[in-house]
Amino acid sequence: MFSFRQEHSVMIMKKSENMSCGNKSQEQDSSGNNEIEKTKICPMRTFVETQDPSSKEVEDLTLRRFLRARDLDLEKASGMLLKYLKWRRSFVPNGFISTSELKNEIQQKKMFLQGSDKKGRPLGVLLAGRHFQHKGGVDEFKRFIVYIFDKIFARMPPGEEKFIVIGDLEGWGYANFDIRAYLAALSLVQDYFPERLEKLFIVHAPYIFTAAWKIVYPFIDMKTRNKIVFVENKKLKSTLLEEIEESQLPETYGGQLPLIPIQDT
Template identity: 65%
Template sequence: MAFEEEVDDKNISETELSKIPLMRAFVESKDPSAKEYDDLTIRRFLRARELDIEKASSMFLEFLKWRSSFVPNGSISLSEVPDELAQNKMFMQGFDKKGRPITVVFGARHFQNKVGGLDEFKRFVVYSLDKLCSRMPTGEEKFVGIGDLKGWGYSNCDIRGYLGALKILQDYYPERLGKLFIVNAPSLFMTAWKIVYPFIDKKTKEKIVFVENSTLKSRLQEDIEEDQLPETYGGKMPLVPIQNC
């Protein structure tokens, strides 16, 4: 998508308009593969680094390097994440009131992958994020997540996995997370949360909302219409495994 088609976007500032071509020229001079990415992608990296061209360019060039080595075929195939998919822990369905696609992750179904290891889990994260991005309607760049921790226990605690997923989200998919609702969180989870929390950047922290069980449906419905809300939270939308979307 050419950026010129988006200049009327009310969320674009004059400063961004002036800095995007400057950053593009710089990153393309360092890595010609940057030409494959549209200006909206450049803008997301700029925003992630407070419109600092030098920092945003460094972040983007690192992303290009990572993408070419970790996703050499351009996408992650189902055959690369079989054990992660078998856990049946991630679903996609519906859109929130802003038109952002919704994903639901059940934390109690996640276990450290003893076959594919951490690398397969990271591939699964990339597979899932790419799926979410592909479902975004024109003009939308973010998604909404519901992290359901009902039944979560020590056997589900995977600090290395959590930190790996966090790094991928923050470093390689900046400005993609719109909001993350954490629901049904047991007190036991807070031990793991205290370990992970310092690694979450400020912008991401602002998008995380812990929801009390007593207000679960009403709070979710502030952002999601009932016909788009998952059935498990009192809505009308059935959950669909991510690989079937």
């Protein structure tokens, strides 16, 4: 049964569907001419602004990502966005995360950012065999993930929304299996940064990774599962070249770019 507040919120949402509003975004539309999606933007904006005035600063492309993440369900997408805004204010009160908050994570030298795919989407490389649990715990790891995302988003060309990641498991062993960290990263991707990941290439996956994968897999939603590609070693370069020009591919995978630690970008 709805509470009075919930019922009132739904009434506002339904009423806003008959209102018109201008486009708050100066960015290009990278989603094509999805007319149904476009009609949802105005009522969603009207509703979330009544619940959280700070959402006035949110661009239309962001609203569209949350709509797509919830299959254009206006109520679910609005709730998801409001939850994200509340979380962001609490988790990143200063508006950004500094490297001083990530001492243990950065020391592991496991995340790199350089180059882009054929559509201009930023390319990141994660060396998972360098990840180990540390005294900073899951909280520092989550801050590192948000730091990574913010770095990637800052490199995106106008109108672009997504990025590519190569997850390299060479040298990965049970000592690297940090289930709490993996699930935390997954939650951030799916709950707070929806429709950002274009594709995750998993390369050099050892046989023992199968056990870890079976534990994590049930927590991955279908949208995210469809973005994960396991690449065979013998087809590594050819598979990556389907998406990334050789000039933009890291040297370690047969390309021309050096790996650059994300904190140095």
